[in-house]
Amino acid sequence: MYLSRLIAAIWHSDRLSHPQRGMWPPELYRELHGEAVQRTLMEICQKIDDYNRDYSVLAWVNYRLKKRFIDVVRDYQKKGITYSPRSQRDLAVSMPSIDDLDAYFAVEDSVSDAQLLQQFIDDDPEHLFRSAHVKNRPEVTFQALAKARLVEQQTWEEIASECQISVQTLCSFFNRRLRKLIPYFQKYLQS
Amino acid sequence: MIQDRHADPNSEYDSQLPITPTVPLAFEARAIAERCSRGRGNGQQAKRTYLNVLAVWASEFYLRCLGFSIDRDRTLSYSRFAGYFLDTADLWVESVGRLECRPLMPEARVASLPLDVRSDRLAYLIVELAPSLHSATLRGFSPTPAATLAIDELRPIETLPGYLAQWRVSAPISLSAWLSGGAIAGWEALENLLGNRAQLVPLRSQPAVAAGIGRAKLLDIGLQLSDRSVVLAIAVVRQSDDTASVRVQLFPSPDEASVPESLELSMLDESGETLQVVRSRQQDNYIQLRSFQGRCGDRFSLEVAWGEARVRESFVF
Numbered sequence: 001m002y003l004s005r006l007i008a009a010i011w012h013s014d015r016l017s018h019p020q021r022g023m024w025p026p027e028l029y030r031e032l033h034g035e036a037v038q039r040t041l042m043e044i045c046q047k048i049d050d051y052n053r054d055y056s057v058l059a060w061v062n063y064r065l066k067k068r069f070i071d072v073v074r075d076y077q078k079k080g081i082t083y084s085p086r087s088q089r090d091l092a093v094s095m096p097s098i099d100d101l102d103a104y105f106a107v108e109d110s111v112s113d114a115q116l117l118q119q120f121i122d123d124d125p126e127h128l129f130r131s132a133h134v135k136n137r138p139e140v141t142f143q144a145l146a147k148a149r150l151v152e153q154q155t156w157e158e159i160a161s162e163c164q165i166s167v168q169t170l171c172s173f174f175n176r177r178l179r180k181l182i183p184y185f186q187k188y189l190q191s
Numbered sequence: 192m193i194q195d196r197h198a199d200p201n202s203e204y205d206s207q208l209p210i211t212p213t214v215p216l217a218f219e220a221r222a223i224a225e226r227c228s229r230g231r232g233n234g235q236q237a238k239r240t241y242l243n244v245l246a247v248w249a250s251e252f253y254l255r256c257l258g259f260s261i262d263r264d265r266t267l268s269y270s271r272f273a274g275y276f277l278d279t280a281d282l283w284v285e286s287v288g289r290l291e292c293r294p295l296m297p298e299a300r301v302a303s304l305p306l307d308v309r310s311d312r313l314a315y316l317i318v319e320l321a322p323s324l325h326s327a328t329l330r331g332f333s334p335t336p337a338a339t340l341a342i343d344e345l346r347p348i349e350t351l352p353g354y355l356a357q358w359r360v361s362a363p364i365s366l367s368a369w370l371s372g373g374a375i376a377g378w379e380a381l382e383n384l385l386g387n388r389a390q391l392v393p394l395r396s397q398p399a400v401a402a403g404i405g406r407a408k409l410l411d412i413g414l415q416l417s418d419r420s421v422v423l424a425i426a427v428v429r430q431s432d433d434t435a436s437v438r439v440q441l442f443p444s445p446d447e448a449s450v451p452e453s454l455e456l457s458m459l460d461e462s463g464e465t466l467q468v469v470r471s472r473q474q475d476n477y478i479q480l481r482s483f484q485g486r487c488g489d490r491f492s493l494e495v496a497w498g499e500a501r502v503r504e505s506f507v508f
Contacts, residue, residue, distance in 0.1 A: 007212045007256065011326070034325060035217035038252070045256035076218075093221045097323045098242075098297070105228070105237040114232040117275060149276045156306045172310045176464050178273060179265065185272045 007041055010061055017062040019069045031095060032076065036069040043068065114150065120188055121146050128184050132177045134165060142177045145170065211348060213328040214249040221324075223248060227271060236274065243280035244268055246294035246318035249327035250282055257352055260285040268292075277307040287358045288313045288463055295319040295330065295342070302340045309336035311463075313358055317345060334499055363490055363507040366427050366435055369404050381405040384422045385442055403428030409444065410495055410502050419451050420444035421495060423504065433487040435508055440479040441471075441495065449474045454497045456480060461490045 010016065016037065021029060043064055051060060096104040121143060124130055129143035140163050148154045160167045224244040231237040247268045251261045265283035267273035282290045291312045295302045302317045316332045317340060331345025334354065346354070364375050384407040407424040422442040429435050441456045443449055450471045457468040458480055471478045485491065485508040492505040 007214070007253070011213050011215060030325070031217055034215045035219070038215045038217050038219075041215075042252070042256060045258075093218050093225065095221055095324065098320065099322070101238045101241065102234070105231075105234040105241070107234075113230040114275065117272065146276060167306050168310060171307055175267075175277065175279075175307075175311050176462075178276060179267060179462070182264075182267070182270050182272065185270070189272070 006044070006057075010041060010044070011037065013058070015058055017065055019066045020073070031093075032069070032072050036065055036072045039068040039072065040065045116189060118147075118151055120185070121150065125188065126184065128181060132181075134163075134169065134173050137163070137165065140165060140170075142174070142181070145174055211328050211330055212253055213326050214252045215326050216245055216249060216324060220245055220248040220252075223269065227269060227274065230271075231274065239278060240274040242294040242320060243274070243278070243292075245320060245324060245327060246316075247280050247282050247292045249318050250290070250292035250316050250329065253329055253348075254282075254284060259287070259352075259355070265289075278305040279308055281308065281312065284355065287355050290314045290316060291336075292316045292318055294327075297322045300342050302342070304336050304338060304340065309338075312336070314351065314354060315340065316348075316351070317342065357501060358503065363492075363505040366437070366485075366506055366508050367487060369406060370427060370429055370435065375406075378406040378408045381407050381424055381426075383407070384409060384445060385424060386445070407442075408504070419447075419497070421450060421454070423493065423495060425493075430484065434484055436482055436484050438479065438482040439493060440477050442477045449476060450478055451497055454478075454495065457494045457496070458483065459492045459494060463492075466491075 018029075018033060024032060040061060044061065051057070094104070121129055124143060129146060130141050132142040134140040145159065148159050154162075156167045156171055160170055163170070224241045227244045228237040228240040231240065247266070255261060262283045262285050263269050267277065267279045267281050273279055280292045280294065282292050284290060289312045291304070291308050291314070293302050293304060293308075293315065295317050297320065299319070304315060308315075314332045314334050315336055317330045319328045319330050321327065329348045330342050331348055332351055332354075333340050333345055364378070365373070369375070369378075403426055405424065405426040407422050410421050410423055411419075421444060424440045424442060426438045427435050428437075439456070439458065441450060441454070443451075452471055452473050452475075454471045455468055456471075456478055457465050459465050467480050467483070469478050469480055483491075487508050489508045490505065492503050494501055494503045
Protein backbone atom coordinates (compact mmCIF):
# COMPACT_ATOMS: atom_id res chain seq x y z
CA MET A 1 0.00 0.00 0.00
CA TYR A 2 1.64 3.16 -1.16
CA LEU A 3 0.42 5.33 1.66
CA SER A 4 2.29 3.15 4.14
CA ARG A 5 5.57 4.14 2.52
CA LEU A 6 4.59 7.77 2.51
CA ILE A 7 3.66 7.74 6.17
CA ALA A 8 6.87 5.96 7.10
CA ALA A 9 8.93 8.31 4.94
CA ILE A 10 7.49 11.44 6.44
CA TRP A 11 7.75 10.19 9.97
CA HIS A 12 11.37 9.12 9.57
CA SER A 13 12.46 12.09 7.54
CA ASP A 14 15.09 14.32 9.06
CA ARG A 15 14.19 17.05 6.64
CA LEU A 16 10.86 17.90 8.15
CA SER A 17 10.70 21.50 9.18
CA HIS A 18 10.64 22.43 12.83
CA PRO A 19 8.73 25.69 13.08
CA GLN A 20 9.11 27.77 16.24
CA ARG A 21 11.64 25.37 17.63
CA GLY A 22 13.51 27.90 19.67
CA MET A 23 10.35 29.13 21.36
CA TRP A 24 9.49 26.05 23.36
CA PRO A 25 11.15 23.84 25.96
CA PRO A 26 12.44 20.66 24.26
CA GLU A 27 10.09 18.16 25.95
CA LEU A 28 7.03 20.23 25.19
CA TYR A 29 8.22 21.00 21.69
CA ARG A 30 8.59 17.33 20.97
CA GLU A 31 4.92 16.75 21.81
CA LEU A 32 3.70 19.76 19.90
CA HIS A 33 5.73 18.78 16.87
CA GLY A 34 4.61 15.16 17.10
CA GLU A 35 0.99 16.24 17.19
CA ALA A 36 1.56 18.53 14.22
CA VAL A 37 3.22 15.75 12.20
CA GLN A 38 0.31 13.49 12.95
CA ARG A 39 -2.29 16.02 11.83
CA THR A 40 -0.25 16.66 8.72
CA LEU A 41 -0.13 12.94 7.94
CA MET A 42 -3.87 12.64 8.20
CA GLU A 43 -4.38 15.69 6.07
CA ILE A 44 -2.03 14.42 3.41
CA CYS A 45 -3.78 11.08 3.24
CA GLN A 46 -7.10 12.77 2.80
CA LYS A 47 -5.89 15.34 0.29
CA ILE A 48 -3.51 13.19 -1.68
CA ASP A 49 -5.28 14.15 -4.89
CA ASP A 50 -4.31 17.78 -4.39
CA TYR A 51 -0.64 17.03 -4.69
CA ASN A 52 0.89 18.85 -7.62
CA ARG A 53 3.77 17.01 -9.24
CA ASP A 54 5.55 20.22 -10.00
CA TYR A 55 6.45 20.61 -6.37
CA SER A 56 8.57 18.31 -4.28
CA VAL A 57 6.81 16.06 -1.82
CA LEU A 58 8.85 17.39 1.05
CA ALA A 59 8.10 21.01 0.26
CA TRP A 60 4.41 20.17 0.14
CA VAL A 61 4.54 18.30 3.42
CA ASN A 62 6.50 21.05 5.18
CA TYR A 63 4.15 23.70 3.92
CA ARG A 64 1.25 21.86 5.49
CA LEU A 65 3.24 21.04 8.60
CA LYS A 66 3.87 24.71 9.33
CA LYS A 67 0.16 25.45 9.19
CA ARG A 68 -0.73 22.48 11.35
CA PHE A 69 1.86 23.50 13.89
CA ILE A 70 0.16 26.84 14.32
CA ASP A 71 -3.15 25.02 14.85
CA VAL A 72 -1.62 22.73 17.46
CA VAL A 73 -0.15 25.66 19.39
CA ARG A 74 -3.46 27.46 19.34
CA ASP A 75 -5.36 24.38 20.58
CA TYR A 76 -2.77 23.83 23.25
CA GLN A 77 -2.91 27.39 24.49
CA LYS A 78 -6.68 27.26 24.67
CA LYS A 79 -6.23 24.73 27.42
CA GLY A 80 -4.78 27.53 29.53
CA ILE A 81 -1.27 26.20 29.95
CA THR A 82 1.35 28.82 30.52
CA TYR A 83 4.81 28.67 29.13
CA SER A 84 7.54 27.97 31.63
CA PRO A 85 10.97 26.86 30.48
CA ARG A 86 11.85 25.01 33.66
CA SER A 87 8.85 22.87 34.23
CA GLN A 88 7.51 19.75 32.61
CA ARG A 89 4.24 20.29 34.41
CA ASP A 90 3.27 22.48 31.50
CA LEU A 91 2.29 19.44 29.54
CA ALA A 92 -1.47 19.31 29.41
CA VAL A 93 -1.32 15.57 29.06
CA SER A 94 1.25 13.37 30.76
CA MET A 95 3.52 11.28 28.59
CA PRO A 96 4.81 8.34 30.61
CA SER A 97 7.13 5.88 28.88
CA ILE A 98 6.65 2.13 29.23
CA ASP A 99 9.08 2.08 32.15
CA ASP A 100 7.20 4.91 33.86
CA LEU A 101 3.89 3.10 33.83
CA ASP A 102 4.19 1.00 36.95
CA ALA A 103 4.84 4.07 39.07
CA TYR A 104 2.40 6.15 37.05
CA PHE A 105 -0.49 3.84 37.86
CA ALA A 106 0.61 2.86 41.35
CA VAL A 107 -1.87 5.36 42.77
CA GLU A 108 -4.64 3.33 41.15
CA ASP A 109 -4.45 0.70 43.81
CA SER A 110 -6.09 3.06 46.23
CA VAL A 111 -8.53 4.78 43.90
CA SER A 112 -11.49 3.11 42.32
CA ASP A 113 -14.78 3.65 40.68
CA ALA A 114 -15.14 -0.09 40.46
CA GLN A 115 -17.44 0.22 43.50
CA LEU A 116 -19.97 2.13 41.42
CA LEU A 117 -19.71 -0.39 38.66
CA GLN A 118 -20.19 -3.30 41.02
CA GLN A 119 -23.23 -1.63 42.53
CA PHE A 120 -24.70 -1.08 39.10
CA ILE A 121 -24.20 -4.69 38.10
CA ASP A 122 -25.96 -5.83 41.27
CA ASP A 123 -28.81 -3.33 40.91
CA ASP A 124 -29.32 -3.98 37.21
CA PRO A 125 -32.26 -1.54 37.09
CA GLU A 126 -33.55 -2.72 33.75
CA HIS A 127 -32.81 -6.41 34.35
CA LEU A 128 -30.63 -6.58 31.28
CA PHE A 129 -27.70 -8.23 33.02
CA ARG A 130 -29.87 -10.88 34.59
CA SER A 131 -31.84 -11.75 31.49
CA ALA A 132 -28.90 -12.29 29.18
CA HIS A 133 -27.58 -15.81 29.53
CA VAL A 134 -25.65 -18.49 27.69
CA LYS A 135 -27.90 -20.59 25.48
CA ASN A 136 -29.53 -23.46 27.40
CA ARG A 137 -27.89 -22.32 30.64
CA PRO A 138 -30.23 -19.77 32.26
CA GLU A 139 -28.13 -19.64 35.40
CA VAL A 140 -25.02 -18.51 33.53
CA THR A 141 -26.11 -14.91 33.15
CA PHE A 142 -24.14 -11.92 31.99
CA GLN A 143 -24.56 -10.60 35.51
CA ALA A 144 -22.97 -13.69 37.03
CA LEU A 145 -20.06 -13.56 34.60
CA ALA A 146 -19.54 -9.83 35.09
CA LYS A 147 -19.35 -10.31 38.83
CA ALA A 148 -16.98 -13.23 38.48
CA ARG A 149 -14.67 -11.05 36.40
CA LEU A 150 -15.01 -7.81 38.32
CA VAL A 151 -15.44 -8.87 41.93
CA GLU A 152 -13.89 -12.33 42.11
CA GLN A 153 -11.29 -11.48 39.47
CA GLN A 154 -11.58 -14.99 38.12
CA THR A 155 -9.90 -16.04 34.90
CA TRP A 156 -11.95 -17.37 32.04
CA GLU A 157 -10.52 -20.83 32.59
CA GLU A 158 -11.69 -20.80 36.21
CA ILE A 159 -15.17 -19.67 35.27
CA ALA A 160 -15.37 -22.19 32.43
CA SER A 161 -14.38 -24.97 34.75
CA GLU A 162 -16.97 -23.99 37.37
CA CYS A 163 -19.76 -23.67 34.82
CA GLN A 164 -18.72 -26.63 32.74
CA ILE A 165 -18.87 -24.52 29.58
CA SER A 166 -16.00 -23.99 27.14
CA VAL A 167 -13.92 -20.81 27.40
CA GLN A 168 -14.69 -20.14 23.77
CA THR A 169 -18.45 -20.17 24.35
CA LEU A 170 -18.17 -17.97 27.42
CA CYS A 171 -15.87 -15.38 25.83
CA SER A 172 -17.90 -15.26 22.67
CA PHE A 173 -21.14 -14.79 24.60
CA PHE A 174 -19.60 -12.20 26.89
CA ASN A 175 -18.00 -10.17 24.08
CA ARG A 176 -21.24 -9.98 22.13
CA ARG A 177 -23.42 -9.11 25.09
CA LEU A 178 -20.99 -6.51 26.36
CA ARG A 179 -20.98 -4.80 22.99
CA LYS A 180 -24.76 -4.47 23.15
CA LEU A 181 -24.83 -3.45 26.81
CA ILE A 182 -22.38 -0.55 26.60
CA PRO A 183 -25.23 1.96 26.09
CA TYR A 184 -26.83 0.58 29.27
CA PHE A 185 -23.63 1.23 31.23
CA GLN A 186 -23.34 4.69 29.77
CA LYS A 187 -26.92 5.59 30.54
CA TYR A 188 -26.55 4.93 34.25
CA LEU A 189 -22.88 5.50 34.90
CA GLN A 190 -21.83 8.30 32.63
CA SER A 191 -20.72 11.22 34.76
CA MET B 192 -5.79 8.26 -7.52
CA ILE B 193 -2.45 8.09 -5.84
CA GLN B 194 0.35 8.82 -8.26
CA ASP B 195 3.33 6.62 -8.45
CA ARG B 196 6.03 8.47 -6.64
CA HIS B 197 8.72 6.06 -7.60
CA ALA B 198 8.58 7.69 -10.99
CA ASP B 199 8.77 11.14 -9.53
CA PRO B 200 12.17 12.74 -10.11
CA ASN B 201 11.57 14.88 -7.08
CA SER B 202 11.20 11.88 -4.88
CA GLU B 203 13.23 12.76 -1.85
CA TYR B 204 12.94 9.70 0.27
CA ASP B 205 14.25 6.19 0.16
CA SER B 206 11.86 3.78 -1.52
CA GLN B 207 13.52 0.92 0.33
CA LEU B 208 11.94 1.89 3.63
CA PRO B 209 10.19 -0.99 5.34
CA ILE B 210 6.46 -0.95 4.96
CA THR B 211 5.68 -1.08 8.63
CA PRO B 212 3.97 2.22 9.24
CA THR B 213 4.97 4.06 12.37
CA VAL B 214 2.33 6.29 13.83
CA PRO B 215 3.22 9.15 16.18
CA LEU B 216 1.36 9.04 19.49
CA ALA B 217 0.75 12.61 20.61
CA PHE B 218 -1.83 14.45 22.69
CA GLU B 219 -5.04 12.92 21.48
CA ALA B 220 -3.77 9.37 21.75
CA ARG B 221 -2.45 9.96 25.25
CA ALA B 222 -5.55 11.79 26.41
CA ILE B 223 -7.82 8.96 25.30
CA ALA B 224 -5.58 6.30 26.82
CA GLU B 225 -5.57 8.27 30.06
CA ARG B 226 -9.33 8.62 30.16
CA CYS B 227 -9.86 4.91 29.53
CA SER B 228 -7.43 3.78 32.20
CA ARG B 229 -7.94 6.18 35.11
CA GLY B 230 -10.03 5.19 38.11
CA ARG B 231 -9.55 1.53 37.41
CA GLY B 232 -8.60 0.68 40.98
CA ASN B 233 -6.00 -1.80 39.88
CA GLY B 234 -2.59 -0.57 38.77
CA GLN B 235 -1.86 -3.56 36.54
CA GLN B 236 -5.23 -3.37 34.81
CA ALA B 237 -4.86 0.37 34.32
CA LYS B 238 -1.46 -0.11 32.74
CA ARG B 239 -2.80 -2.84 30.50
CA THR B 240 -5.67 -0.63 29.33
CA TYR B 241 -3.33 2.30 28.72
CA LEU B 242 -1.14 0.25 26.39
CA ASN B 243 -4.13 -1.41 24.69
CA VAL B 244 -5.69 1.96 23.89
CA LEU B 245 -2.46 3.34 22.44
CA ALA B 246 -2.22 0.31 20.13
CA VAL B 247 -5.86 0.72 19.12
CA TRP B 248 -5.45 4.42 18.53
CA ALA B 249 -2.42 3.89 16.31
CA SER B 250 -4.37 1.34 14.27
CA GLU B 251 -7.32 3.68 14.02
CA PHE B 252 -5.10 6.49 12.79
CA TYR B 253 -3.55 4.28 10.14
CA LEU B 254 -6.89 2.93 8.91
CA ARG B 255 -8.39 6.40 8.77
CA CYS B 256 -5.43 7.54 6.67
CA LEU B 257 -6.37 4.77 4.27
CA GLY B 258 -9.94 5.96 4.06
CA PHE B 259 -11.69 3.61 6.47
CA SER B 260 -14.17 4.99 8.99
CA ILE B 261 -14.08 3.96 12.60
CA ASP B 262 -17.05 3.73 14.90
CA ARG B 263 -15.72 4.66 18.33
CA ASP B 264 -19.07 4.06 20.00
CA ARG B 265 -18.98 0.42 18.99
CA THR B 266 -15.36 0.02 19.96
CA LEU B 267 -15.11 -1.63 23.37
CA SER B 268 -11.53 -0.45 23.91
CA TYR B 269 -12.62 3.17 24.09
CA SER B 270 -15.38 2.58 26.59
CA ARG B 271 -14.61 3.20 30.24
CA PHE B 272 -16.26 -0.05 31.26
CA ALA B 273 -15.16 -2.83 28.98
CA GLY B 274 -11.66 -2.94 30.40
CA TYR B 275 -12.96 -4.05 33.77
CA PHE B 276 -14.15 -7.31 32.28
CA LEU B 277 -12.09 -7.98 29.20
CA ASP B 278 -8.49 -7.50 28.18
CA THR B 279 -9.69 -6.09 24.87
CA ALA B 280 -7.94 -3.93 22.27
CA ASP B 281 -10.67 -4.04 19.68
CA LEU B 282 -11.56 -1.53 16.98
CA TRP B 283 -14.80 -1.33 15.01
CA VAL B 284 -14.30 -0.49 11.34
CA GLU B 285 -17.48 0.80 9.73
CA SER B 286 -19.06 -1.43 7.12
CA VAL B 287 -16.47 -4.08 7.87
CA GLY B 288 -16.44 -5.26 11.46
CA ARG B 289 -14.33 -5.70 14.55
CA LEU B 290 -10.53 -5.98 14.57
CA GLU B 291 -8.19 -6.61 17.48
CA CYS B 292 -5.06 -4.41 17.78
CA ARG B 293 -2.71 -5.97 20.32
CA PRO B 294 0.18 -4.00 21.76
CA LEU B 295 3.61 -5.58 21.54
CA MET B 296 6.47 -4.64 23.84
CA PRO B 297 9.56 -3.15 22.17
CA GLU B 298 11.58 -5.72 20.25
CA ALA B 299 9.40 -8.64 21.28
CA ARG B 300 9.08 -11.25 18.54
CA VAL B 301 5.94 -12.99 19.73
CA ALA B 302 2.58 -11.51 20.63
CA SER B 303 0.13 -13.27 22.88
CA LEU B 304 -3.64 -13.08 22.63
CA PRO B 305 -5.63 -13.41 25.83
CA LEU B 306 -8.58 -15.80 25.85
CA ASP B 307 -10.88 -12.80 26.07
CA VAL B 308 -10.34 -11.85 22.46
CA ARG B 309 -9.82 -15.06 20.51
CA SER B 310 -13.21 -14.85 18.86
CA ASP B 311 -15.59 -12.49 17.08
CA ARG B 312 -12.89 -10.51 15.34
CA LEU B 313 -12.00 -10.37 11.66
CA ALA B 314 -8.27 -9.79 12.05
CA TYR B 315 -5.59 -9.44 14.68
CA LEU B 316 -3.15 -6.56 14.21
CA ILE B 317 0.08 -6.47 16.16
CA VAL B 318 1.31 -3.02 17.12
CA GLU B 319 4.81 -2.60 18.54
CA LEU B 320 5.09 0.26 21.00
CA ALA B 321 8.22 2.41 21.28
CA PRO B 322 9.81 2.39 24.74
CA SER B 323 9.04 6.10 25.06
CA LEU B 324 5.45 5.52 23.88
CA HIS B 325 5.87 8.43 21.48
CA SER B 326 5.13 6.17 18.53
CA ALA B 327 3.74 2.79 17.57
CA THR B 328 4.61 0.59 14.59
CA LEU B 329 2.10 -1.71 12.90
CA ARG B 330 4.02 -4.95 12.42
CA GLY B 331 1.45 -7.01 10.54
CA PHE B 332 -1.74 -8.95 11.06
CA SER B 333 -3.23 -12.41 11.27
CA PRO B 334 -6.70 -13.28 10.05
CA THR B 335 -7.08 -15.96 12.70
CA PRO B 336 -6.51 -15.98 16.45
CA ALA B 337 -4.06 -18.19 18.29
CA ALA B 338 -2.61 -18.21 21.77
CA THR B 339 0.57 -16.67 20.35
CA LEU B 340 1.41 -14.99 17.06
CA ALA B 341 5.00 -14.85 15.79
CA ILE B 342 5.85 -11.51 14.20
CA ASP B 343 7.67 -13.22 11.35
CA GLU B 344 4.55 -15.11 10.37
CA LEU B 345 2.19 -12.18 10.24
CA ARG B 346 0.77 -10.96 6.97
CA PRO B 347 2.20 -7.65 5.81
CA ILE B 348 0.20 -4.61 6.87
CA GLU B 349 -0.16 -3.42 3.29
CA THR B 350 -2.37 -6.43 2.55
CA LEU B 351 -4.79 -5.43 5.29
CA PRO B 352 -6.96 -3.09 3.21
CA GLY B 353 -7.44 -5.82 0.60
CA TYR B 354 -8.27 -8.35 3.28
CA LEU B 355 -10.79 -6.01 4.91
CA ALA B 356 -12.38 -5.20 1.58
CA GLN B 357 -13.73 -8.72 1.24
CA TRP B 358 -15.74 -8.16 4.41
CA ARG B 359 -17.17 -4.89 3.36
CA VAL B 360 -20.91 -4.99 3.64
CA SER B 361 -22.45 -3.71 0.47
CA ALA B 362 -25.87 -2.16 0.22
CA PRO B 363 -28.36 -4.75 1.41
CA ILE B 364 -30.61 -6.49 -1.06
CA SER B 365 -34.24 -5.69 -0.49
CA LEU B 366 -36.45 -8.75 -0.15
CA SER B 367 -39.54 -6.57 -0.46
CA ALA B 368 -38.30 -5.37 -3.81
CA TRP B 369 -37.86 -8.98 -4.91
CA LEU B 370 -41.36 -9.85 -3.78
CA SER B 371 -42.67 -6.97 -5.85
CA GLY B 372 -40.99 -8.30 -8.92
CA GLY B 373 -37.74 -6.34 -8.85
CA ALA B 374 -34.52 -7.86 -10.10
CA ILE B 375 -30.98 -7.58 -8.76
CA ALA B 376 -27.91 -8.20 -10.91
CA GLY B 377 -26.30 -11.54 -10.21
CA TRP B 378 -29.45 -13.12 -8.80
CA GLU B 379 -31.47 -15.32 -11.09
CA ALA B 380 -34.56 -17.47 -10.98
CA LEU B 381 -33.89 -20.78 -9.20
CA GLU B 382 -34.39 -22.90 -12.32
CA ASN B 383 -31.64 -21.06 -14.19
CA LEU B 384 -28.92 -22.16 -11.83
CA LEU B 385 -30.39 -25.24 -10.28
CA GLY B 386 -32.48 -26.83 -12.99
CA ASN B 387 -34.29 -29.78 -11.53
CA ARG B 388 -32.14 -29.78 -8.43
CA ALA B 389 -34.19 -27.00 -6.87
CA GLN B 390 -35.27 -28.71 -3.68
CA LEU B 391 -36.47 -25.74 -1.76
CA VAL B 392 -38.95 -27.31 0.59
CA PRO B 393 -42.19 -25.40 0.86
CA LEU B 394 -42.12 -23.23 3.95
CA ARG B 395 -44.08 -24.84 6.70
CA SER B 396 -47.15 -23.90 8.69
CA GLN B 397 -48.24 -20.35 7.89
CA PRO B 398 -50.27 -20.17 4.73
CA ALA B 399 -48.62 -17.83 2.30
CA VAL B 400 -50.60 -14.68 1.69
CA ALA B 401 -49.00 -14.16 -1.67
CA ALA B 402 -46.83 -16.34 -3.84
CA GLY B 403 -43.21 -16.56 -2.80
CA ILE B 404 -40.13 -15.77 -4.81
CA GLY B 405 -37.01 -17.88 -5.27
CA ARG B 406 -33.66 -16.48 -6.31
CA ALA B 407 -30.22 -17.94 -6.63
CA LYS B 408 -26.72 -16.60 -7.15
CA LEU B 409 -23.53 -18.27 -8.25
CA LEU B 410 -20.78 -17.45 -5.74
CA ASP B 411 -17.08 -17.86 -6.39
CA ILE B 412 -15.40 -18.94 -3.27
CA GLY B 413 -11.99 -20.26 -2.54
CA LEU B 414 -8.36 -19.42 -2.58
CA GLN B 415 -6.52 -18.90 -5.82
CA LEU B 416 -5.46 -22.44 -6.55
CA SER B 417 -8.67 -24.12 -5.63
CA ASP B 418 -11.47 -21.84 -6.69
CA ARG B 419 -14.84 -23.37 -6.30
CA SER B 420 -18.30 -22.14 -6.99
CA VAL B 421 -21.49 -22.72 -5.08
CA VAL B 422 -25.04 -21.63 -5.63
CA LEU B 423 -26.73 -19.70 -2.85
CA ALA B 424 -30.50 -20.07 -3.12
CA ILE B 425 -33.13 -18.10 -1.26
CA ALA B 426 -36.88 -18.49 -1.13
CA VAL B 427 -38.94 -15.65 0.29
CA VAL B 428 -42.62 -15.92 1.11
CA ARG B 429 -44.70 -13.02 2.31
CA GLN B 430 -46.52 -13.89 5.55
CA SER B 431 -48.42 -10.70 6.18
CA ASP B 432 -48.27 -7.05 5.18
CA ASP B 433 -44.94 -6.53 6.75
CA THR B 434 -43.42 -9.91 7.50
CA ALA B 435 -41.88 -12.59 5.34
CA SER B 436 -40.37 -15.99 5.78
CA VAL B 437 -37.01 -16.94 4.31
CA ARG B 438 -35.42 -20.27 3.54
CA VAL B 439 -31.79 -20.50 2.49
CA GLN B 440 -30.05 -23.40 0.82
CA LEU B 441 -26.60 -23.84 -0.63
CA PHE B 442 -25.99 -26.09 -3.64
CA PRO B 443 -22.83 -27.10 -5.48
CA SER B 444 -22.11 -25.37 -8.80
CA PRO B 445 -24.06 -26.72 -11.76
CA ASP B 446 -21.21 -28.98 -12.88
CA GLU B 447 -20.53 -30.57 -9.51
CA ALA B 448 -22.36 -33.21 -7.56
CA SER B 449 -21.70 -32.13 -4.00
CA VAL B 450 -20.94 -29.11 -1.91
CA PRO B 451 -17.26 -28.69 -0.87
CA GLU B 452 -16.59 -30.31 2.48
CA SER B 453 -16.25 -28.16 5.61
CA LEU B 454 -17.99 -25.24 4.08
CA GLU B 455 -20.01 -23.10 6.46
CA LEU B 456 -23.22 -21.29 5.74
CA SER B 457 -24.19 -18.75 8.40
CA MET B 458 -26.92 -16.28 9.02
CA LEU B 459 -25.89 -13.17 10.94
CA ASP B 460 -27.94 -10.39 12.47
CA GLU B 461 -27.41 -6.71 11.90
CA SER B 462 -24.57 -6.44 14.36
CA GLY B 463 -22.67 -9.37 12.91
CA GLU B 464 -23.67 -11.90 15.52
CA THR B 465 -24.10 -15.39 14.13
CA LEU B 466 -27.63 -16.61 14.67
CA GLN B 467 -27.38 -19.85 12.73
CA VAL B 468 -24.60 -21.83 11.17
CA VAL B 469 -24.51 -25.11 9.29
CA ARG B 470 -21.44 -26.95 8.06
CA SER B 471 -21.17 -29.29 5.09
CA ARG B 472 -19.79 -32.82 5.37
CA GLN B 473 -18.47 -34.96 2.59
CA GLN B 474 -20.82 -35.52 -0.33
CA ASP B 475 -23.64 -33.24 0.75
CA ASN B 476 -25.98 -32.50 -2.16
CA TYR B 477 -26.98 -29.30 -0.45
CA ILE B 478 -27.05 -27.71 2.97
CA GLN B 479 -29.67 -25.45 4.42
CA LEU B 480 -30.50 -23.16 7.28
CA ARG B 481 -33.67 -23.33 9.37
CA SER B 482 -36.23 -20.99 7.92
CA PHE B 483 -36.58 -17.66 9.66
CA GLN B 484 -38.91 -14.70 9.63
CA GLY B 485 -38.44 -10.98 9.63
CA ARG B 486 -40.31 -7.75 9.64
CA CYS B 487 -40.02 -5.02 7.02
CA GLY B 488 -36.78 -3.17 7.77
CA ASP B 489 -35.01 -6.03 9.58
CA ARG B 490 -31.52 -6.70 8.28
CA PHE B 491 -29.48 -9.86 8.13
CA SER B 492 -26.50 -11.26 6.24
CA LEU B 493 -25.66 -14.63 4.84
CA GLU B 494 -22.07 -15.71 4.86
CA VAL B 495 -20.47 -18.58 3.02
CA ALA B 496 -17.08 -19.47 4.44
CA TRP B 497 -14.59 -22.04 3.24
CA GLY B 498 -11.24 -22.08 5.00
CA GLU B 499 -10.17 -18.45 5.11
CA ALA B 500 -12.26 -17.36 2.17
CA ARG B 501 -15.57 -15.72 2.78
CA VAL B 502 -18.38 -14.20 0.83
CA ARG B 503 -21.06 -12.20 2.51
CA GLU B 504 -24.37 -10.98 1.16
CA SER B 505 -26.54 -8.62 3.12
CA PHE B 506 -30.30 -8.29 2.98
CA VAL B 507 -33.14 -6.22 4.31
CA PHE B 508 -36.72 -7.36 4.61
